[in-house]
Amino acid sequence: xxxxxxxxxxxxxxxxxxxxxxxxxxxxxxxxxxxxxxxxxxxxxxxxxxxxxxxxxxxxxxxxxxxxxxxxxxxxxxxxxxxxxxxxxxxxxxxxxxxxxxxxxxxxxxxxxxxxxxxxxxxxxxxxxxxxxxxxxxxxxxxxxxxxxxxxxxxxxxx
Numbered sequence: 652x653x654x655x656x657x658x659x660x661x662x663x664x665x666x667x668x669x670x671x672x673x674x675x676x677x678x679x680x681x682x683x684x685x686x687x688x689x690x691x692x693x694x695x696x697x698x699x700x701x702x703x704x705x706x707x708x709x710x711x712x713x714x715x716x717x718x719x720x721x722x723x724x725x726x727x728x729x730x731x732x733x734x735x736x737x738x739x740x741x742x743x744x745x746x747x748x749x750x751x752x753x754x755x756x757x758x759x760x761x762x763x764x765x766x767x768x769x770x771x772x773x774x775x776x777x778x779x780x781x782x783x784x785x786x787x788x789x790x791x792x793x794x795x796x797x798x799x800x801x802x803x804x805x806x807x808x809x810x
Contacts (some may be wrong), residue, residue, distance in 0.1 A: 718792040
């Protein structure tokens with residue numbers, strides 16, 4: 652885990668909340684001048700603490716009306732079989748998240764689709780015939796009560 656001081660944590664919190672903030676504004680928010688602020692941010696990027704910057708898009712305004720979670724069980728949990736499945740999921744743009752789980756279910760996927768018919772086509776033509784898939788159970792999202800990217804950052808005290 653990275654050794655972060657209070658200013659680093661504040662920088663991360665600010666950038667996590669607003670990735671497009673200017674360096675000057677960011678420096679003011681955390682009590683630095685612009686040059687040391689930029690050096691700290693670049694160091695956090697180089698250390699891999701900051702992995703990237705992204706725009707948060709409204710899926711429904713882009714035509715993706717439904718979100719589905721799929722629980723996938725595989726026929727084999729051999730490492731090569733797991734890798735093949737993961738690689739196949741990386742190639743499917745509808746799959747927005749793919750997490751390997753422990754327990755009875757091998758993977759949980761977050762999938763976006765334009766409508767139920769499009770999702771059904773995706774399910775039958777791309778997901779269930781994927782390498783090593785034994786079974787797929789799906790749940791359609793009715794509403795989302797919370798969707799927060801990133802991680803909780805403690806600003807008082809140490810990690």
